[in-house]
Amino acid sequence: xxxxxxxxxxNTPISMANITDKLPLGIAILDKNRRVITINSAYEALSGFxxxxxxxxxxxxxxxSRLCMQNCPxxxxxxHFEPVSIETDIINKCREMxxxxxxxxxxQDHQDNCVGYVxxxxxxxxxxxxxxxxxxxxxxxxLIGKSNEMTKLFQHIPLLAQSDSAILITGxxxxxxxxxxxxxxxxxxRSKGPFVKxxxxxxxxxxxESELFGHQKGAFTxxxxxxxxxxxxxxxxxxxxxxxxxxxxxxxxxxxxFLDDQVVYPLGSTKGFQANVRVIAATHxxxxxxxxxxxxxxxxxxxxxxxxxxxxxxxxxxxDVRLIMDHFIxxxxxxxxxxxxxxxKEALDKLMGYAFPGNVRxxxxxVEYAINICQNxxxxxxxxxAYIAESDAVNNDQKNEMIEPSTWVMPAQTSxxxxxxxxxxxxxxxxxxxxxEAKGRxxxxxxxxxWGRSTLWRKIKQYGLDN
Amino acid sequence: xxxxxxxxxxxPLFSNQIAPRFDLATNVCIVIIEDNLFQQxxxxxxxxxxxxxxxxxxxxxxxxxxCGGIEDEYFQYLIWKKVNVIDNVIGTCDQxxxxxxxxxxxxxxxxxx
Numbered sequence: 001x002x003x004x005x006x007x008x009x010x011n012t013p014i015s016m017a018n019i020t021d022k023l024p025l026g027i028a029i030l031d032k033n034r035r036v037i038t039i040n041s042a043y044e045a046l047s048g049f050x051x052x053x054x055x056x057x058x059x060x061x062x063x064x065s066r067l068c069m070q071n072c073p074x075x076x077x078x079x080h081f082e083p084v085s086i087e088t089d090i091i092n093k094c095r096e097m098x099x100x101x102x103x104x105x106x107x108q109d110h111q112d113n114c115v116g117y118v119x120x121x122x123x124x125x126x127x128x129x130x131x132x133x134x135x136x137x138x139x140x141x142x143l144i145g146k147s148n149e150m151t152k153l154f155q156h157i158p159l160l161a162q163s164d165s166a167i168l169i170t171g172x173x174x175x176x177x178x179x180x181x182x183x184x185x186x187x188x189x190r191s192k193g194p195f196v197k198x199x200x201x202x203x204x205x206x207x208x209e210s211e212l213f214g215h216q217k218g219a220f221t222x223x224x225x226x227x228x229x230x231x232x233x234x235x236x237x238x239x240x241x242x243x244x245x246x247x248x249x250x251x252x253x254x255x256x257x258f259l260d261d262q263v264v265y266p267l268g269s270t271k272g273f274q275a276n277v278r279v280i281a282a283t284h285x286x287x288x289x290x291x292x293x294x295x296x297x298x299x300x301x302x303x304x305x306x307x308x309x310x311x312x313x314x315x316x317x318x319x320d321v322r323l324i325m326d327h328f329i330x331x332x333x334x335x336x337x338x339x340x341x342x343x344x345k346e347a348l349d350k351l352m353g354y355a356f357p358g359n360v361r362x363x364x365x366x367v368e369y370a371i372n373i374c375q376n377x378x379x380x381x382x383x384x385x386a387y388i389a390e391s392d393a394v395n396n397d398q399k400n401e402m403i404e405p406s407t408w409v410m411p412a413q414t415s416x417x418x419x420x421x422x423x424x425x426x427x428x429x430x431x432x433x434x435x436x437e438a439k440g441r442x443x444x445x446x447x448x449x450x451w452g453r454s455t456l457w458r459k460i461k462q463y464g465l466d467n
Numbered sequence: 468x469x470x471x472x473x474x475x476x477x478x479p480l481f482s483n484q485i486a487p488r489f490d491l492a493t494n495v496c497i498v499i500i501e502d503n504l505f506q507q508x509x510x511x512x513x514x515x516x517x518x519x520x521x522x523x524x525x526x527x528x529x530x531x532x533x534c535g536g537i538e539d540e541y542f543q544y545l546i547w548k549k550v551n552v553i554d555n556v557i558g559t560c561d562q563x564x565x566x567x568x569x570x571x572x573x574x575x576x577x578x579x580x
Contacts, residue, residue, distance in 0.1 A: 053577060054577070057557060057577065058484070060481070060484075060487050061484070061485075061487050061535060061557045063487075064487040064488055064535065064536040066488070066491060068487060068488075069481055069486070069487065069488055069491040069492075069515075070491065090536075091488055091489075091490075091536035091537065091538055092536070093536075093555050093575070094539075095536070095537060095538055095539035095542055095554070096538075096539065097538050
């Protein structure tokens, strides 16, 4: 059999194998009917087939990837697909299942007619093995936490990553909305595609439209060339729209149209582009309230709200504060080449008593500041930022308000504790202590006890405490 | 390889081709050879699953499986259960059926049109 020749590229025609066999990536050249023309050495090693045996065989018999049998991009014809990059797996001739990344691209002639396809296969076994080694306990990618809310979230991420549903991430500023969006992208099949982030609040309305959807040359003054737009740039990947609450109403309509039919119309163009993009939106605003105030379109809200993930504020994450603190100490100590082991008791008490309105971002900055300032092996109170070190009872009051039932402990009895024999006496004392703690506010006392307000009211009546 | 009389052969399908992956096949063709009489039927499975297909093979008392790619775990399991597995076969279902009238294809064989 004659080896496949390439002519016109160099001075003399050369064998195709001379170019492709030296590359560590598996390469297959397919004709327009998806039959194998040739493969390179790396492809032979990965699949177990020899190029001489498989000429003219349909490619799915050789590649044997999950993609081939479930959703082959070439199935719809060469004119209906753009180059794709997908993570999947193959079963080779040696009966091994191998995780791979497949890139598939059509080859066109001078008249833009498809003459075939190029397929590359990258073995991901080493990467997957390393990923397992670097896995941390109490973490999912860059997100750290062991509180119930975060554990639940970590369980949902792999499931949500596998679908293409729109996701709406809510949460206060600094809770990690951007990191969560990127984590979902990295855990999905689109991880090899682009992750494009757009801050809807950062650009004026006119610029934002052109930034998101692109424009055609001459669409407006200054549009001297075609611009693809972020939607097109995110093709085969994920588009992350942060601060979606700041998106102007006119663009909300355009975004809604895109979410419905997945076609992008650049400014000044009548020709649409079918973009395969997953949209993740995030906001710190209360979108439900904004819908009521007519500042956000209800239909867009419904369209984005397919899956809603809420990141709890740091004050509601209990033991996570300490975990995140330790993580940042370790990170910044190694980055700044310092040997810092932790916080002194006073500094730790001060930090644990602080409410952190800026959430994880504020905590991170605080630890970074302390490690910069600290010259010893332990961070003292004076190494903390002044606004935290000098924070007073006002902040502590805020902290008390957010104490959760599980973390509140009834103060120990100073006297006559031995006399308490019955549960009813114990319960009565608990109610009194909670009311004292809450300064007589029944709502707060009920929250401290972990009861409903009506339960507390009934018990107060029962023990005659309302007199 | 000569086929024994009274034998039951299963071929996982992908359209009219031998499925490139055993674990992803949702249709199977069952060929029953009885006293030189060939019966052929196609069965649609509820979902693609290697475990469920192995279970189906055992409950249907299949003697031979002719398939494309199969993971070693399932290959060894079927062998252990005394099912003859001929894997890495490339071709259409009709080509296999035609071939079975004379003999059985061998592992790694490409059945030419």
